Amino acid sequence: MTKTTMSVIKADVGSIAGHTVVHPALEEVAVKVLDEARKDGKILDFHVTHCGDDLELIMTHTKGVDSEEVHGTAWKAFEDATTTAKNLGLYGAGQDILKEAFSGNIRGMGPGIAEIEFTERKGECIEVFMMDKTEPGAFNLPVFKIFADPFNTAGLVVDPKGHAGYIFEVWDIFEHKRVKMSCPEEMYSLLALIGAKSRYVIKRVFPKEGHMPVDEPLAAVSTEKLAFIAGEYVGKDDPAAIIRSQSGLPATGEVLEAFSFPHLVSGWMRGSHNGPLMPVGIEDAICTRFDGPPRVAGLGFNIKDAKLVGPVDLFCDPAFDLARQKALEIADYMRRHGPFEPHRLPLSDMEYTTLPKVLKKLEDRFEDIG
Ligand code: 13P
Ligand code: 13P
Ligand code: MG
Ligand code: MG
Numbered sequence: 001m002t003k004t005t006m007s008v009i010k011a012d013v014g015s016i017a018g019h020t021v022v023h024p025a026l027e028e029v030a031v032k033v034l035d036e037a038r039k040d041g042k043i044l045d046f047h048v049t050h051c052g053d054d055l056e057l058i059m060t061h062t063k064g065v066d067s068e069e070v071h072g073t074a075w076k077a078f079e080d081a082t083t084t085a086k087n088l089g090l091y092g093a094g095q096d097i098l099k100e101a102f103s104g105n106i107r108g109m110g111p112g113i114a115e116i117e118f119t120e121r122k123g124e125c126i127e128v129f130m131m132d133k134t135e136p137g138a139f140n141l142p143v144f145k146i147f148a149d150p151f152n153t154a155g156l157v158v159d160p161k162g163h164a165g166y167i168f169e170v171w172d173i174f175e176h177k178r179v180k181m182s183c184p185e186e187m188y189s190l191l192a193l194i195g196a197k198s199r200y201v202i203k204r205v206f207p208k209e210g211h212m213p214v215d216e217p218l219a220a221v222s223t224e225k226l227a228f229i230a231g232e233y234v235g236k237d238d239p240a241a242i243i244r245s246q247s248g249l250p251a252t253g254e255v256l257e258a259f260s261f262p263h264l265v266s267g268w269m270r271g272s273h274n275g276p277l278m279p280v281g282i283e284d285a286i287c288t289r290f291d292g293p294p295r296v297a298g299l300g301f302n303i304k305d306a307k308l309v310g311p312v313d314l315f316c317d318p319a320f321d322l323a324r325q326k327a328l329e330i331a332d333y334m335r336r337h338g339p340f341e342p343h344r345l346p347l348s349d350m351e352y353t354t355l356p357k358v359l360k361k362l363e364d365r366f367e368d369i370g
Contacts, residue, residue, distance in 0.1 A: 014085030052132030137197025
């Protein structure tokens with residue numbers, strides 16, 4: 001049976017009046033490019049959207065992960081959107097387009113990528129989550145809760161198919177190494193790593209032996225670090241993730257429950273501050289207060305024969321109002337710290353920002369204490 005692939009590829013190629021929101025003209029350009037690609041048989045279906053200033057391309061096809069045609073399509077969409085952004089004089093036009101020429105794969109060129117190839121189930125439910133003003137490690141806590149925390153996911157306890165637990169693939173993004181950990185047996189070791197979310201990030205989650213193919217991921221997170229490519233701060237790495245749900249996997253409601261706690265993530269203003277992650281509908285994915293607070297938006301689809309059905313805008317539910325209210329209270333509380341840590345990130349995380357330039361200017365002023 002032919003497998004289906006979902007590819008979510010995203011980039012910030014410019015926004016209006018700062019890092020606020022994608023201009024609709026950029027989405028129109030992307031729709032045009034992806035529509036052409038669909039007619040040419042490069043992809044089978046797509047949905048274009050945004051989260052804050054990040055242009056998000058959700059594509060389905062049967063070409064597997066790392067397909068040159070699919071990545072090339074995304075690259076063309078970002079290039080054309082960059083041209084439009086420049087013509088409109090948008091802020092940060094081409095921000096995440098860090099390399100010149102496409103040569104087969106979009107990895108390492110600036111955009112973020114989350115891709116999963118899988119065998120379609122009957123009633124294949126899949127959710128796409130998009131974050132703005134934060135980093136890939138922001139997914140660690142919710143993805144852990146979804147697939148390993150019985151207080152979040154009832155299915156881990158009461159569903160025989162979920163009872164065995166799941167396998168987490170964690171990347172050390174500093175050392176370019178990875179490790180697989182099995183939950184619940186290795187839960188404490190897993191947490192020892194992923195609690196340090198700026199370095200250890202959950203890349204994928206796999207099923208254990210049982211009702212699903214063990215080599216097909218159930219979740220995938222984009223882990224690209226822009227600063228490692230550009231050598232300096234050019235924007236946060238605003239990640240995206242794909243998570244499959246239902247029929248023996250965590251239910252969609254269990255997946256969403258993990259976002260009902262607005263946990264602290266790093267990013268926000270100048271990529272230099274900790275703040276709460278606020279779940280919002282696409283319409284409210286506009287980061288304005290102190291360039292934030294950081295947002296997560298989610299779209300739910302069904303997939304049939306590699307075609308998208310939907311989406312439903314998952315956080316457009318008053319049941320998330322309290323999470324949003326709490327996020328606003330936390331935002332206020334954190335802001336009161338101004339330039340002080342832990343609102344501002346620790347020095348080690350400020351390495352790629354403009355702060356080291358300020359500290360350098362002060363170097364000569366220091367004298368030995370003796
Ligand atoms: P983005 O990463 O969303 O472009 O935001 C950058 C920034 O510096 C916000 O203050
Ligand atoms: P300027 O370079 O326009 O001052 O913006 C800083 C910023 O937004 C960091 O991303
Ligand atoms: Mg930006
Ligand atoms: Mg952004």
